[in-house]
Amino acid sequence: MEPVTLFDLASKQAEWLAVRQSSVAGNIANANTPGYTATDVVPFEKVLDQTSVSLRATQSGHLGFGASEAGFAVRPQEFDGAVMPSKNTVVLEDELLKAGEVRRAFELNTAIVKAFHAMVMTAVKG
Numbered sequence: 001m002e003p004v005t006l007f008d009l010a011s012k013q014a015e016w017l018a019v020r021q022s023s024v025a026g027n028i029a030n031a032n033t034p035g036y037t038a039t040d041v042v043p044f045e046k047v048l049d050q051t052s053v054s055l056r057a058t059q060s061g062h063l064g065f066g067a068s069e070a071g072f073a074v075r076p077q078e079f080d081g082a083v084m085p086s087k088n089t090v091v092l093e094d095e096l097l098k099a100g101e102v103r104r105a106f107e108l109n110t111a112i113v114k115a116f117h118a119m120v121m122t123a124v125k126g
Contacts, residue, residue, distance in 0.1 A: 010113045016044050017105055019072040024098045027077075027090050034086035038077040038095070047072065 020041040030036040079089040 006116050010109050013044060013109055016047060016072050017102055021102045023074050024095050024102060027095045031090045031092055034088060036088050036090060038090045039074050040077040042073050042075065
C-alpha cells in the first residue's frame with residue numbers, strides 16, 4: 001500500500017486550486033457574454049473521497065488491482081438566482097468571493113508545505 005504523504009496531498013490540492021482559479025477567471029471574463037453558463041470545479045473534499053489508495057505490483061508475481069485517479073472536472077455551476085435577460089448566470093460578487101477563497105487556500109497550502117519542509121530538514125540535519 002502506498003503511503004499518503006503530505007507533499008503529494010498538497011500537490012494535488014495545488015493542482016485543484018489552479019483548475020478552480022481558471023474556472024473563476026473564465027466566469028469573470030465571460031460575465032457579459034450572452035448565454036454563458038458559469039462553471040465551477042467539483043469540491044476538493046469530493047475529489048479526496050473518490051481517490052483511493054491502491055495496491056501496486058512491484059514484482060511480476062503480484063496481482064494487479066487497478067484504481068482510477070479522480071480528475072478535477074469543471075461542471076456547470078448550480079444557479080438559484082434570477083437569470084439575466086441575456087441568459088448569463090455569472091454573479092460577479094460570488095466569483096470574486098471564490099477568487100478570494102482560492103487565494104487564501106493557495107497561501108495556506110504553501111505555508112503548510114513550507115512548515116513541513118522545515119520540519120523534515122530539521123530532522124535530517126539532526
